[in-house]
Amino acid sequence: MSMRIIGTGSALPEKYVTNNDLAELVDTSDEWIRERTGIGGRHVSTGETVAELAALACGRALADAGRRADQVELLIVATCSPETGIPSVACQVQSSLGAVNAVAFDLNAACAGFLFALHTAWAYVQSGICRNALIVGAEVLSKLVDWTDRGTCILFGDGAGAVFAEQCDRGGILSFVQHSDGRKGEVLRCDSRALTNPYVRGVMQSPWVKMDGREVFSFAVRQVPTGITEALKQAHLKAEEVELFVLHQANFRIIEGIARRLGLDADRFPMNLDRVGNMSSASIPVLLDELNRAGRLKEGMKLVLSGFGAGLTWGACVLNWQREC
Ligand code: ACO
Numbered sequence: 070m071s072m073r074i075i076g077t078g079s080a081l082p083e084k085y086v087t088n089n090d091l092a093e094l095v096d097t098s099d100e101w102i103r104e105r106t107g108i109g110g111r112h113v114s115t116g117e118t119v120a121e122l123a124a125l126a127c128g129r130a131l132a133d134a135g136r137r138a139d140q141v142e143l144l145i146v147a148t149c150s151p152e153t154g155i156p157s158v159a160c161q162v163q164s165s166l167g168a169v170n171a172v173a174f175d176l177n178a179a180c181a182g183f184l185f186a187l188h189t190a191w192a193y194v195q196s197g198i199c200r201n202a203l204i205v206g207a208e209v210l211s212k213l214v215d216w217t218d219r220g221t222c223i224l225f226g227d228g229a230g231a232v233f234a235e236q237c238d239r240g241g242i243l244s245f246v247q248h249s250d251g252r253k254g255e256v257l258r259c260d261s262r263a264l265t266n267p268y269v270r271g272v273m274q275s276p277w278v279k280m281d282g283r284e285v286f287s288f289a290v291r292q293v294p295t296g297i298t299e300a301l302k303q304a305h306l307k308a309e310e311v312e313l314f315v316l317h318q319a320n321f322r323i324i325e326g327i328a329r330r331l332g333l334d335a336d337r338f339p340m341n342l343d344r345v346g347n348m349s350s351a352s353i354p355v356l357l358d359e360l361n362r363a364g365r366l367k368e369g370m371k372l373v374l375s376g377f378g379a380g381l382t383w384g385a386c387v388l389n390w391q392r393e394c
Pocket of ligand 1: 098101102221281285349
C-alpha cells in the first residue's frame with residue numbers, strides 16, 4: 070500500500086512587497102537582497118490568517134483532485150505561525166471546508182513541516198488508518214518577524230500550499246527520511262509569548278524570529294544532500310534518474326550549494342523564491358502547485374521533495390508523480 074498526490078492548490082495574500090518597499094523600512098537594498106538570497110518580493114498578510122489561507126489552498130487542491138471536502142479522512146496543517154494556540158488551525162480549516170469526516174490536527178516542524186506532515190499522512194494511509202489525506206503547509210511569518218531587523222525581515226513571505234493524496238497499490242511515494250537535531254535549536258528560534266501562572270513569572274526571551282544565518286546556511290548545505298541521498302538509496306534510484314528536486318525555498322545559494330554537493334545542475338531545482346520569498350512550511354507545496362498547474366509534472370516523473378529548518382529538522386521524500394492509478 071502506498072499514497073499518491075492527486076491534487077494541489079495554493080493561496081497567497083493580496084499585498085505584494087518588493088525589496089524596494091523594504092528598503093523604505095530598513096537599511097537594505099534590492100541589490101543586497103537579490104545577491105545574498107535570490108528573493109525579489111513576497112506576499113504579506115494585511116489580515117489574512119493562516120487558517121484562511123490554508124482553507125483556500127485546500128479548496129483548490131480538492132477541486133484539482135476532483136474530490137469533495139466530506140470525503141477527506143485526515144487533515145494535517147503544518148505551521149509554525151498559527152494565530153491561535155487552540156483550536157488548531159486544522160480544526161478551523163476543517164470547519165470552513167465542511168470536511169466533517171476528517172481527523173484534523175496541526176504539526177510544527179518549521180520549514181520541514183510540510184515534509185513531516187506528508188510523512189505522517191503516508192504512515193496513516195500505509196497502515197490503513199485512513200484512505201486519503203489533505204496536507205497543508207501554511208504560514209503568516211510576517212507576524213513573527215522583527216520588521217526592524219534587516220537580517221530576517223527580508224527573507225520571509227506569507228502563503229499556503231496544499232496537496233490531496235490518496236492510497237494506491239504501488240508507486241506514488243517511494244521513500245521517506247526524517248531527521249531532527251534539538252541540540253541546534255538556538256540557531257533559529259521564536260518565543261511566541263510569556264508563559265505565566267500564579268507560581269511562575271514567565272519571561273519572554275524574544276517574541277520575534279532570531280536567526281544565526283550562517284549556521285542555518287551550513288546546516289542546510291551539509292545535511293540536506295545527505296538526507297536526499299539516503300531517501301534515493303531507499304527508493305533504489307540514482308540522483309540522475311530524478312527529473313525535479315522540489316526543495317524548501319530558503320535561498321538560492323543554499324539550493325545551488327545542495328545541487329553542487331549532489332553533483333547536479335541547478336536547473337533541475339525549480340525555484341519560486343524570487344517571487345514569493347521563503348514561506349517556511351508553505352514553500353514546497355506552493356512550488357509543487359505552480360509546477361503542477363504549469364504542466365511541468367508528467368505522469369511517471371520521479372521527484373524529490375526536501376524540507377529543512379528550525380528545530381533543527383530536515384527530511385526528504387522520493388515520489389513517482391502518478392495521478393492515474
Ligand atoms: N541588507 C543589507 N545589509 C545586510 C542585510 C540586509 N538585509 N542583512 C544583513 N546585512 C549586513 C549585516 O549587518 C552585515 O554587515 P556588517 O558586515 O557591517 O556587520 C553584513 O550584511 C553581513 O551579514 P551576514 O549576516 O554575515 O550576511 P550573510 O552573508 O551571512 O548573509 C543571510 C545573510 C542571507 C541570511 C545568509 O546568512 C543566509 O543565506 N543564511 C541562510 C539562512 C536562511 O536562509 N534562513 C531562512 C530561514 S531558515 C530556513 O528557511 C531553513
